Amino acid sequence: MLKDKVAVVTGSSRGIGFEIAKEFAGRGATVVVCSRSMAGAEKSARMIKGKAYPERLDVTDRAGVTKFMRQLIDRHRRVDILVNNAGYRFDRKIWTKRFHEVAEEDFDRVSQVDLKGTLRLCHSALPFMIKNGGGVIINISSTPAVSGHTEGAPYTVAKAGVIAITKHIALEYGDKNIRAYTLALGNISSEATFSSMTVTERKNAAMENSMKRWGDPTEVARVAASLASDDFSFATGNTIVIDGGTVLL
Numbered sequence: 001m002l003k004d005k006v007a008v009v010t011g012s013s014r015g016i017g018f019e020i021a022k023e024f025a026g027r028g029a030t031v032v033v034c035s036r037s038m039a040g041a042e043k044s045a046r047m048i049k050g051k052a053y054p055e056r057l058d059v060t061d062r063a064g065v066t067k068f069m070r071q072l073i074d075r076h077r078r079v080d081i082l083v084n085n086a087g088y089r090f091d092r093k094i095w096t097k098r099f100h101e102v103a104e105e106d107f108d109r110v111s112q113v114d115l116k117g118t119l120r121l122c123h124s125a126l127p128f129m130i131k132n133g134g135g136v137i138i139n140i141s142s143t144p145a146v147s148g149h150t151e152g153a154p155y156t157v158a159k160a161g162v163i164a165i166t167k168h169i170a171l172e173y174g175d176k177n178i179r180a181y182t183l184a185l186g187n188i189s190s191e192a193t194f195s196s197m198t199v200t201e202r203k204n205a206a207m208e209n210s211m212k213r214w215g216d217p218t219e220v221a222r223v224a225a226s227l228a229s230d231d232f233s234f235a236t237g238n239t240i241v242i243d244g245g246t247v248l249l
């Protein structure tokens with residue numbers, strides 16, 4: 001149960017973030033549903049039964065992140081759970097470039113959202129978690145960050161940095177009752193990922209793992225909710241791979 005917990009899920013207007021926010025609210029948490037568009041956040045929050053509050057949040061805007069966290073504390077008094085889910089949209093042009101052809105600007109663009117966005121939110125939430133006697137941070141990464149890949153170098157590099165942030169927080173703040181986890185995802189059938197592929201690509205992606213299928217965003221959401229609960233009270237810093245059995249740690 002996540003009753004009486006206040007949770008922030010970045011990028012929860014749709015896809016995996018939306019399902020995580022919905023699952024948290026279903027388990028009793030007060031959830032802050034975030035999008036760069038207030039209208040988008042409001043629309044998604046309305047679709048969630050339970051305590052879901054819309055907020056505008058662009059994780060690339062440092063001052064905006066600080067303001068967001070201050071307002072959140074004013075309204076809800078605390079932040080118990082932070083899920084860094086916001087991710088730079090899939091860009092096939094960036095994805096298919098050879099490593100030596102990727103422009104530094106491409107690395108920066110992806111990194112501003114996936115890596116530095118995660119960093120900014122952690123920075124702004126940690127002081128309040130310390131003050132409140134604890135918290136849980138869940139960072140969304142990707143299997144290439146664990147095993148490497150031949151495409152999508154900017155994503156892999158940014159998502160590998162996310163794993164480092166998780167480990168650092170776990171070790172540095174364990175004594176403050178703050179736990180941190182990384183979810184390294186395989187092919188999860190969010191609308192964004194699914195619609196970026198041809199039918200053949202989708203079929204091939206499904207065949208990559210031992211279960212021979214795509215994962216559903218709800219399957220990520222249930223793991224996130226368990227991690228955020230007291231069930232995982234003596235585990236921290238872990239990378240949990242959710243990919244139907246491809247990358248085995």
Ligand SMILES: NC(=O)c1ccc[n+]([C@@H]2O[C@H](COP(=O)([O-])OP(=O)(O)OC[C@H]3O[C@@H](n4cnc5c(N)ncnc54)[C@H](OP(=O)(O)O)[C@@H]3O)[C@@H](O)[C@H]2O)c1
Pocket residue numbers: 010011012013014015016017034035036037040057058059060084085086087088089090113114140141142143185186187188189190191192193
């Ligand atoms: N789906 C997969 O197969 C897969 C695999 C591995 C990892 N992941 C990771 O899982 C996460 C969610 O993926 P998804 O497939 O659900 O993607 P999605 O449907 O494209 O959702 C991305 C979310 O991020 C938000 N976002 C984008 N830029 C943002 C910014 N600058 N500031 C704040 N929010 C921003 C979007 O919100 P607005 O547009 O409303 O602002 C949206 O809610 C991402 O981190 C992704 O890298 C996904």
